[in-house]
Amino acid sequence: MSSSTNTSKPPFYSSCDVADALLVLGHSDAGYVPDLHLWSPEYKAGNTRLFGPAYTVQMVPVTDTAAPKPDQHFVDAIPEGSVVCISQPSNMINAVWGGLMTTRAQVKGALGVIVDGRIRDLNEQREAGFPVFARATSIMGAGPFTRASALNVPITMQPNPNHPAVTIHAGDYIVADADGVVVIPRDLLAQVEAQCKKSTEVDDKCMAALKAGESIATTFKKYRG
Template identity: 45%
Template sequence: MAEHVLAGLSTCEISDALIKLGVTHGGYMPGLNRLSPSRDSEDVLSGPALTVQMVPSSDPNAPKLDQHFVDLAQKDTIMVIAAPLHLKNAVWGGLMTAGAQARGVLGVVISGRCRDLTEHRAAGFPVFARGLSTLGQSTFTRPSSVGDGIDIEGPSENTFVRVETGDWIVGDINGVVCVSQDLIEAVGAVARKGKAADERCMKELLEGAGVRATLKKWRQ
């Protein structure tokens, strides 16, 4: 299972592996930082994605859900929400966390904003987001799909990280990455090789070896 293949790997190690495998954005979704349970927590959020697309409430063409999107949550998944970046309202609040926790959701990753931060922290619920807002969701945005592929702004201009339901999400103190299902095994193997090389580099650097020579020896 993916949780075993990628266990113990940091988001940095996973991104390095993805780049070596030809994924130019490294799976990295910039600007998504841990807000709960604390900003400096060293816990790792890891699990399969369940995607949610938000659209402006005024959008007359996007599909409308007949249920609240949290009611469609699945146990042992990470809800990944794509919200319109030009809108500054929250798309996740304390009531959403309560409903998600009751359904066994592992955490939420939001390309957008959340609110009620003290409630998420009190619940110990992992939340990664672009930032905070005092504004609620329904006046400004609404969910248009759950489970369909979404695009998250990537690390360079005009790049996007495609997230499909079932792709593997890892979030830690460095940020959030997405690994597509078809690359999980390869990423695990390449990342572990890179991790071992970096451990050798660290050992030699602490012993006084030159940085350039050490990197050339172990990382090329």
């Protein structure tokens, strides 16, 4: 895999392919971060695919005066070629990512952003063509509500009642597309890629057989065992 937002350059595996591979490799959560959706450049549509190492940002409520503060603005600290991953405290009404941040992130060479919370300035995001994944939107800015605390620390994404919380470490790999967001532990990248290659070859054979008129039962028995 190579860091990309372009689906035209193989090998590039989908979030579904990666989740399946992680399950085969024994990860029961499949690295899946539920309830995060693509908002830009389009809403849950199009060919946007995001792959790259995570740059993590831990947000806290502004009322948390005990939490540390970064030496610089978290957007100014973005490493080139990274995927910005932001953990926002739950049940906050404000956005933690907006259009001005996207402009700076693009200049810094960010590949996209994953927000476990809210974003705003959708039209600006889409005009910029910047990949943005989030839970929801808001018209409220971050200032009165939240601030960045720690950078490049493990962040835990909000759990779904039916799915365990997923922790992202700096340097883990993010795969995100219209289907959702999945996290590959950095030490498993080669194994995941090998499993994806194997399983997608099987899926290609299944697809060809189904288009030729075979039944699901026959096709799966033949190629999936």
